[in-house]
Amino acid sequence: MKKEWYKENFIYQIYPRSFKDSNNDGIGDIVGIIQKIPYLKDLGVGIVWLSPVYKSPMEDNGYDISDYQDIAEEFGSMQDFKTLVKELHKAKIKLVMDLVINHTSIEHEWFKKSVKREGKYKDFYHWEDNKVNWTSFFGGEAWTYNEERGQYYLHLFSKGQPDLNWDNPEVRNEIKKMITFWLDLGVDGFRCDVINLIAKNNKHPNGKFSLILKGREHYLSYPNHHKYIHELNKDVFSKYDCFTVGETTLVKPETAALLTNPTRNELTMVFQFDHMAADNYVVKYFTKKFKMINLKKPLSNWQHVINGKGWNTLYLENHDQPRSINRFGSLDYHYESATMLATMLYFQQGTPFIYQGQELGMTNIGMDKLEDYQDIEAHTVYKTLKKIPFISHNLIMKRIKLMSRDNARTPMQWDDSKNAGFSNKKPWLKVNPNYKDINVAKQINDEDSIYSYYKKIIELRKKYPIIVYGNYNDIDFKNKKIYSYRRLYNNQELVVICNFTDKGYILIKNDYVNYNLILSNYKENDELTLKPYEARVYLKNKGKS
Numbered sequence: 001m002k003k004e005w006y007k008e009n010f011i012y013q014i015y016p017r018s019f020k021d022s023n024n025d026g027i028g029d030i031v032g033i034i035q036k037i038p039y040l041k042d043l044g045v046g047i048v049w050l051s052p053v054y055k056s057p058m059e060d061n062g063y064d065i066s067d068y069q070d071i072a073e074e075f076g077s078m079q080d081f082k083t084l085v086k087e088l089h090k091a092k093i094k095l096v097m098d099l100v101i102n103h104t105s106i107e108h109e110w111f112k113k114s115v116k117r118e119g120k121y122k123d124f125y126h127w128e129d130n131k132v133n134w135t136s137f138f139g140g141e142a143w144t145y146n147e148e149r150g151q152y153y154l155h156l157f158s159k160g161q162p163d164l165n166w167d168n169p170e171v172r173n174e175i176k177k178m179i180t181f182w183l184d185l186g187v188d189g190f191r192c193d194v195i196n197l198i199a200k201n202n203k204h205p206n207g208k209f210s211l212i213l214k215g216r217e218h219y220l221s222y223p224n225h226h227k228y229i230h231e232l233n234k235d236v237f238s239k240y241d242c243f244t245v246g247e248t249t250l251v252k253p254e255t256a257a258l259l260t261n262p263t264r265n266e267l268t269m270v271f272q273f274d275h276m277a278a279d280n281y282v283v284k285y286f287t288k289k290f291k292m293i294n295l296k297k298p299l300s301n302w303q304h305v306i307n308g309k310g311w312n313t314l315y316l317e318n319h320d321q322p323r324s325i326n327r328f329g330s331l332d333y334h335y336e337s338a339t340m341l342a343t344m345l346y347f348q349q350g351t352p353f354i355y356q357g358q359e360l361g362m363t364n365i366g367m368d369k370l371e372d373y374q375d376i377e378a379h380t381v382y383k384t385l386k387k388i389p390f391i392s393h394n395l396i397m398k399r400i401k402l403m404s405r406d407n408a409r410t411p412m413q414w415d416d417s418k419n420a421g422f423s424n425k426k427p428w429l430k431v432n433p434n435y436k437d438i439n440v441a442k443q444i445n446d447e448d449s450i451y452s453y454y455k456k457i458i459e460l461r462k463k464y465p466i467i468v469y470g471n472y473n474d475i476d477f478k479n480k481k482i483y484s485y486r487r488l489y490n491n492q493e494l495v496v497i498c499n500f501t502d503k504g505y506i507l508i509k510n511d512y513v514n515y516n517l518i519l520s521n522y523k524e525n526d527e528l529t530l531k532p533y534e535a536r537v538y539l540k541n542k543g544k545s
């Protein structure tokens with residue numbers, strides 16, 4: 001397997017709005033990120049991924065871009081951005097930008113000109129005389145009438161996010177120029193937003209009957225997306241030492257294996273979503289009781305399908321997902337379950353991602369009032385569900401409390417001072433009241449904190465290539481309580497054992513007496529019994545025993 005820097009480093013995702021506010025306007029910014037580079041250095045991550053900082057009306061917090069080659073004023077200036085690149089590189093940290101190229105904002109010049117049917121912009125977006133029945137990812141209709149042009153336009157997300165027409169070569173040229181601009185500024189890679197949605201059936205036929213995402217057969221992993229991504233790779237990415245991670249919604253492992261196969265020159269790796277459905281029926285808001293086997297099955301499947309063909313990503317959290325302890329762990333075993341989840345995830349094969357605050361065990365805020373939610377998705381989902389008879393306000397709020405994206409977007413908890421040390425002014429979104437207990441200041445010098453445990457995993461991954469490159473095999477796959485697996489590399493064997501229950505678990509026989517315990521979230525490990533949420537990592541040099 002080829003050795004690459006983007007396989008060996010941890011990637012830390014920053015949601016700029018919520019990371020650190022340097023000028024006390026209540027909104028995180030680029031200078032705030034620069035101030036916290038020593039923190040990233042201490043943690044030991046090698047790559048930072050920034051959620052969008054481009055100019056935007058912020059209807060979807062920057063995933064609606066009105067100028068691809070400028071910085072949003074609330075985040076800072078182009079000069080600040082250049083300083084960020086310089087300072088990160090000085091600290092030996094690479095920078096990955098978010099690339100939102102499936103759609104723009106309706107305030108982008110291209111869209112304004114397209115509305116007026118101006119020159120080459122006329123067909124930059126998807127236009128139809130008649131309404132098509134497709135539905136949007138945020139709930140509601142995906143085609144909206146534009147008075148001025150007298151036609152309907154497509155938006156797979158909010159009304160403010162019209163989809164670009166990728167069949168138009170002029171669109172592809174503009175995008176390529178824009179990407180080159182950022183690479184020339186020193187950017188080291190891109191996270192490509194909903195990249196498996198860019199190609200559409202351009203005849204825009206009505207979709208077949210479906211309760212969710214009606215019309216998806218006409219745009220989800222539609223064949224031409226391979227072609228367009230390959231073109232970006234050939235004309236732009238391949239000319240730089242950079243990598244790409246595609247966000248691929250509802251992608252099948254077989255498609256991902258094609259997208260990430262190095263010989264096809266498309267993407268480096270992708271985010272899949274199968275394991276994010278371990279506690280819901282594909283649509284996040286249709287929740288179901290979490291069962292560990294529903295996390296293990298998809299994760300293991302991806303390890304096997306991608307192995308030797310492409311390259312995996314390892315994540316449990318991002319700015320679209322509620323916090324993992326609430327979903328898959330236990331608030332009563334905060335430290336134990338947070339560290340166990342990290343152990344289960346980060347010793348698998350793939351590039352590991354940490355979402356800001358995950359390294360502290362930040363948890364869901366679960367706000368009661370709809371007005372407190374800032375996320376456009378919470379509001380559109382509310383409106384859509386409210387139209388269905390028999391669904392009450394309380395029932396919808398219960399779901400939103402559990403699954404809203406704002407759960408992950410509350411300000412980063414730096415210390416126990418006002419507003420968690422994020423800002424002196426009232427933050428744009430409420431701070432989680434548990435910041436007095438869960439914060440960086442409290443954990444950074446405590447050997448027994450979640451933060452220090454994350455640091456240990458990061459160090460181990462640097463020390464042992466088996467963690468990066470070893471082959472993956474399940475152990476006792478059918479076990480519904482214990483998640484365990486083995487990695488094999490050269491003459492070494494690594495074994496990971498995680499207890500997903502709040503009860504002790506008797507190991508029938510101890511198979512690992514001759515192994516070296518290199519990590520555990522308990523100080524004492526009973527030979528025959530796993531404690532609640534206990535995690536262990538063993539290493540063995542074969543032949544020696």
Ligand code: ISL
Nearest residue numbers: 060063100137157193194249284320377
């Ligand atoms: O979070 C989701 C639903 O609750 C996902 O379906 C999500 O909308 C989808 O994965 C696409 O996400 C990305 O593109 C969106 C943006 O709102 C998300 O923040 C981004 O990660 C539109 O640009």
Ligand code: CA
Nearest residue numbers: 021023027029
């Ligand atoms: Ca600010």
